[in-house]
Amino acid sequence: MSLTLAAGALRQTDYWWTVFKRTWKGGVISSFVSPLFYVVAMGVLLGGFIEGDPAKLEGATSYLAFIVPGLVAAHAMQIAVGETTYPVMGALKWHKTYYSMIATPLEPRHLVAANLMFVLFRLATACGVFMLVLAPFGVFESWWGPFLAFGSQLLVGMAFATLVYGFSTRLYSEQGFGVLFRLGVLPLTLFSGAFFPITNLGPVLEWVARLTPLWHGVNLSRMFCLDTVDWSTAAINVAVLVVVIVVGWFWSVSGLEKRLDDR
Amino acid sequence: MIRARGLRKSFGEFEAVKGIDVDVRRGEAFGFLGPNGAGKSSTMRMIASVSPISGGSLEILGMDPATDGPAIRGRLGVCPQEDTLDNELNVRDNLYIYGRYFGIPKGEVNSRVDELLEFVSLTEKSRSKVEDLSGGMKRRLTIARSLVNNPDLLLLDEPTTGLDPQARHVLWDQLFRLKQAGVTLVITTHYMDEAEQLCDRLVVMDKGLIAAEGSPRQLIEEHSxxxxxxxxxxxxxxxxxxxxxxxxxxxxxxxxxxxxxxxxxxxxxxxxxxxxxxxxxxxxxxxxxxxxxxxxxxxxxxxxxxx
Missing domain, CATH: 3.30.70.980 (YebC, transcriptional regulation domain)
Incomplete structure (x- = not known):
C-alpha cells in the first residue's frame, strides 16, 4: 500500500524544518532586504521623476503604487526559481539526499510535494512580510485587495516552482541554470509588466508578454492592490496559473521519477 | 527473502542485467561479485525496489516491488555505494530524520538512534557535523542509518570501498554481529577477502549475467x-x-x-x-x-x- 501524498510529505517535516533552520538567515536578506532596495530605488527614487497619471499607469496614482504589486509578483517568481534550481540539483547530484529518501517508503511524488510545500512556505513568508512592510506606504487602495494580491503572488510563485522544478530534474549540469536565469528569469522580470505597462511594448510584444505566466501574476497582483479588478480578466489569469501549476506538477513528478531511475 | 527469475534491467539500448536467477534465504549473507559494469548495482537497485525491473520476475520478502514498493522498502535497510548522508546535519539528526521517513514515532526514533550510535561506536560524535567525520565513520553512520527501521533485509553496496584496513575490520565485525542477530545481508563487493569473510553464498556476475554461483569454498573447488x-x-x-x-x-x-x-x-x-x-x-x-x-x-x- 502506497502512502497518501499528504502522509508522505508530512514525514519529511523534520527534514525541511532543519533546512529552514540553517537557511533562514540567508533567506532574510534575499527575501526582504533586496526587494526593499528595489522599492526604494525604483519606486521611490526613480518613481519621483515619473508622473503618476492613472491613465498611463493602469490606474495607479503614483509610480510607486504601480510598481509595488508587480515587484512582489516578480519577487515571488525569483524566490521560486531560486528554491527549485540549485537546491534540487544539490539533492540529485551533489548531496544525493533524494536517493537516500527514496530508499524508504517515500516515493518521488512525496519528495516533490514536500519540496514544493517548503517553497510555498518560503513564498508565503517572503511575500507576506513584504506586503506588510509596504502597507504604510499608501499603495493599497482597499483593505481586502492586498489579501487577494498575496494569493495571486503565491499562485505565480508556485507556477514557476513547478515548472522550474521539472526543468531541474532533467538537467545534468548546473550550467543550464545560467541560461535559465539570463534568458528566462531576467527578461521575464524586465518585460512582463512589473516595471512598465506592457502596452508600451507595442502590439506584438505585448501579446508575447501576455503569454508569460509572470504577466498573469503581475496583472492579478496589481488589479487587487489598485482595486481596478476586471473579474473576467482575473478569472483568466487565475485559470492560466492554475493550469501551469497542474501541468508543472506532473512535469516535476515524471522528471524526478525518471531521474531517480537513471544509471 | 529474494527470488528473481530471468531478471533484466535495460537503460534504453543498454542492457545492464541480462536475465539472472537469484534466491536469497532468510538469515544468510549473500554476495554479488563482479567487475565494474557487471550489473551488480543495477541488480541491487531493483532489489531495493527503487528501480523498476525491465523483464523477468522479482519477489522481495514475498511481495512484488512493482505494486508493494513502499511496504518492501519499509522492511529494507539500504547502505548505498556513495555516502548519501546530509553533510549539513549532525550525526544524530541524520539518523533521526531518516527514521522519520519510515513513519516511526518521535520517541521511538530517539531511543533507536541512541542504540544505533552505540552499536557503531559514534555516541561521542552524535553532535558532530557529518562533514567533519572520517571516511570510516561516515560509512558506519550510513550503516547505522540503514538499520534505523530494524530491517529484515540489509542491502550493502560495496560497504568498505575506500576504507583503511582498520575501518574495514571494524565494519566486518559489525556486519557479522548483525548476521548473528538474524539480519539477512546482501552485499556487493569487488574485494574477494571481504566476500570470503562475510558471504555464505555468492554469485559472480559478469556482463549482466551470472557466471558462477556457490559458497566461496565451492567456487574455489569448482573453478580453481x-x-x-x-x-x-x-x-x-x-x-x-x-x-x-x-x-x-x-x-x-x-x-x-x-x-x-x-x-x-x-x-x-x-x-x-x-x-x-x-x-x-x-x-x-x-x-x-x-x-x-x-x-x-x-x-x-x-x-x-x-x-
Missing part, C-alpha cells in the same frame, strides 16, 4: 585448484622469457602467463616447484599459496581492465 605456484624468472634482455618457459611446463597444470610471472594451478604447488627445478629451470622467486576466490574471480571475469 587447491594451490597455486607462482614462478618469477629473470628478464635478461628485451624479450620476455615467460612465454618460452611456459612451453616447457605446460603439462604441470593450468598455466596463466603474465608479464611478470607464471601461475601454475595445481593440487600440489611444492611438487610443481620441484619439477620446474628438475627441468633445469631456475626461477628467481617462487611462491606456493592456496587458491583464493580472487583466482576464481579472475578466471571467470578475465584480467582485462573494465572502466
Amino acid at each position: 585448484t587447491r594451490e597455486v605456484a607462482e614462478l618469477r624468472f629473470a628478464i635478461t634482455d628485451e624479450t620476455n622469457p615467460h612465454e618460452a618457459i611456459a612451453g616447457k611446463i605446460e603439462d604441470l597444470g593450468r598455466l596463466e602467463v603474465l608479464p611478470d610471472r607464471i601461475l601454475v594451478y595445481s593440487p600440489d604447488g611444492e611438487e610443481v616447484i620441484a619439477k620446474v627445478h628438475e627441468r633445469g629451470l631456475d626461477p628467481i622467486a617462487v611462491l606456493v599459496r592456496r587458491s583464493t576466490l580472487e583466482d576464481v574471480f579472475l578466471k571467470l571475469t578475465g584480467r582485462t581492465l573494465v572502466d
Whole structure:
C-alpha cells in the first residue's frame, strides 16, 4: 500500500524544518532586504521623476503604487526559481539526499510535494512580510485587495516552482541554470509588466508578454492592490496559473521519477 | 527473502542485467561479485525496489516491488555505494530524520538512534557535523542509518570501498554481529577477502549475467585448484622469457602467463616447484599459496581492465 501524498510529505517535516533552520538567515536578506532596495530605488527614487497619471499607469496614482504589486509578483517568481534550481540539483547530484529518501517508503511524488510545500512556505513568508512592510506606504487602495494580491503572488510563485522544478530534474549540469536565469528569469522580470505597462511594448510584444505566466501574476497582483479588478480578466489569469501549476506538477513528478531511475 | 527469475534491467539500448536467477534465504549473507559494469548495482537497485525491473520476475520478502514498493522498502535497510548522508546535519539528526521517513514515532526514533550510535561506536560524535567525520565513520553512520527501521533485509553496496584496513575490520565485525542477530545481508563487493569473510553464498556476475554461483569454498573447488605456484624468472634482455618457459611446463597444470610471472594451478604447488627445478629451470622467486576466490574471480571475469 502506497502512502497518501499528504502522509508522505508530512514525514519529511523534520527534514525541511532543519533546512529552514540553517537557511533562514540567508533567506532574510534575499527575501526582504533586496526587494526593499528595489522599492526604494525604483519606486521611490526613480518613481519621483515619473508622473503618476492613472491613465498611463493602469490606474495607479503614483509610480510607486504601480510598481509595488508587480515587484512582489516578480519577487515571488525569483524566490521560486531560486528554491527549485540549485537546491534540487544539490539533492540529485551533489548531496544525493533524494536517493537516500527514496530508499524508504517515500516515493518521488512525496519528495516533490514536500519540496514544493517548503517553497510555498518560503513564498508565503517572503511575500507576506513584504506586503506588510509596504502597507504604510499608501499603495493599497482597499483593505481586502492586498489579501487577494498575496494569493495571486503565491499562485505565480508556485507556477514557476513547478515548472522550474521539472526543468531541474532533467538537467545534468548546473550550467543550464545560467541560461535559465539570463534568458528566462531576467527578461521575464524586465518585460512582463512589473516595471512598465506592457502596452508600451507595442502590439506584438505585448501579446508575447501576455503569454508569460509572470504577466498573469503581475496583472492579478496589481488589479487587487489598485482595486481596478476586471473579474473576467482575473478569472483568466487565475485559470492560466492554475493550469501551469497542474501541468508543472506532473512535469516535476515524471522528471524526478525518471531521474531517480537513471544509471 | 529474494527470488528473481530471468531478471533484466535495460537503460534504453543498454542492457545492464541480462536475465539472472537469484534466491536469497532468510538469515544468510549473500554476495554479488563482479567487475565494474557487471550489473551488480543495477541488480541491487531493483532489489531495493527503487528501480523498476525491465523483464523477468522479482519477489522481495514475498511481495512484488512493482505494486508493494513502499511496504518492501519499509522492511529494507539500504547502505548505498556513495555516502548519501546530509553533510549539513549532525550525526544524530541524520539518523533521526531518516527514521522519520519510515513513519516511526518521535520517541521511538530517539531511543533507536541512541542504540544505533552505540552499536557503531559514534555516541561521542552524535553532535558532530557529518562533514567533519572520517571516511570510516561516515560509512558506519550510513550503516547505522540503514538499520534505523530494524530491517529484515540489509542491502550493502560495496560497504568498505575506500576504507583503511582498520575501518574495514571494524565494519566486518559489525556486519557479522548483525548476521548473528538474524539480519539477512546482501552485499556487493569487488574485494574477494571481504566476500570470503562475510558471504555464505555468492554469485559472480559478469556482463549482466551470472557466471558462477556457490559458497566461496565451492567456487574455489569448482573453478580453481587447491594451490597455486607462482614462478618469477629473470628478464635478461628485451624479450620476455615467460612465454618460452611456459612451453616447457605446460603439462604441470593450468598455466596463466603474465608479464611478470607464471601461475601454475595445481593440487600440489611444492611438487610443481620441484619439477620446474628438475627441468633445469631456475626461477628467481617462487611462491606456493592456496587458491583464493580472487583466482576464481579472475578466471571467470578475465584480467582485462573494465572502466
